[in-house]
Amino acid sequence: MKSVAILLTVHNRKEKTYKCLNSVYKNIEKITEYDFDVYLTDDGSTDGTYTMVKENFSKVKVIKGNGNLFWCRGMYVAWKEACNTKDYDYYIWLNDDVELFDESLENGIKLCNKVNNYAIITGAFRSKKNGDLTYGAKFIDDKKVGPNGKLQEIQIFFGNFIVVPNNVVKKIGIIDPTYKHAYGDNDYSLRALKNNIKVYLMPEYVGYCEAHSYTEKYMDPKQSVKNRFKALYSPVYTPHDAFVYNYRYFSLFKALRIVLQLHIITLFPRLKNKK
Known part of the structure; x- marks a missing residue:
């Protein structure tokens, strides 16, 4: 049976983390042909996230951080732990503020199979409030891309939902901890393209995620x-x-x-x- 590692890093978003993991396990329950493990870096949460995960999702493998990892290095820690545990066939990144639709995990893996497991698959999200595109993909000229019913070749993805087959990891490695928080996802997509690995956006939305509206x-x-x-x-x-x-x-x-x-x-x- 092929194996899949799901990777997250979280910090003080207990309710969102719960909704995300709940949607993950609803997906997993319906899939029989793959074996799933979830690796979650809890980067110094103080809102009870760790206890919530342990009480509600006991199978999740939690790696504790001290609050100084942030997103990119937290994802690196989770990915490194997964690689040290098993040679997984697929690695799936998730942000903990997403809620997956049913069958999104399975559809992402199937699309990897369709491209011979030598490309990266990313999924787009829409707002639960108004249905608008919130996170999808883009081109180098910053033109945004959303689902159009077809598998689209894109250039830059965001780390909300990414399926990376092991063949790609063997070629280009894992996310780069040079970056602390931002840029790690964009870097990985361009690193793939630089190594002649294509990146595709899935034909349909994969879940809900609200856009961040605050001013830096x-x-x-x-x-x-x-x-x-x-x-x-x-x-x-x-x-x-x-x-x-x-x-x-x-x-x-x-x-x-x-x-x-x-x-x-x-x-x-x-x-x-x-x-």
Whole structure:
């Protein structure tokens, strides 16, 4: 029987984590031809997430973090633990703020089979409130892509729902812990393309996920200059990671330009708001 590792990293979103895991196990219960294990990095949650997971989803393999891993490094820890445990046939990333539709897991794996298990499959999400696309995929020019009923070749995905077959892992490795929080998902998609591995968006929506509507603190004019720079250099969004990502996949000029723009926006956030 082929094996699948589902990977998550969570922090203080107990109710969302519960809904996500509940939808995961509803999917798993209906699948008989694959063996599933769930690896979850709990990065220092203080809201009872760990206890909730243990009481309601006892089969989940929980790895405890100290609160300094953030999303990308948390996913790295979960993925590394899975790789050290077993040579899985598939690795599936999930964000804990998603609720999967029935059969989404099975459909993602089937599509991997369809492309000979040598491509990455990603899924799109819509809002439960209005049905609009919230997270899908995009091209390098930032053009967003949503489901159209067909398997679409795309360039950049987000880490909400990703199916990575073991053949791809053997070729390009796992997510890069150089990044703390952001960019790790985008980096992995472009690394795949750089190695002639295609990335596809599934034909239909795979679940619900609400869009993040908050303004980043580093561009919030209501914040003091000191607080804006503190936010800019926080692990959530750091010029270092922005530089590494843009230098790797675009150019030194673009990397320097992006970092300069980040600092200008932090100093003068109203310039960003005028665009």
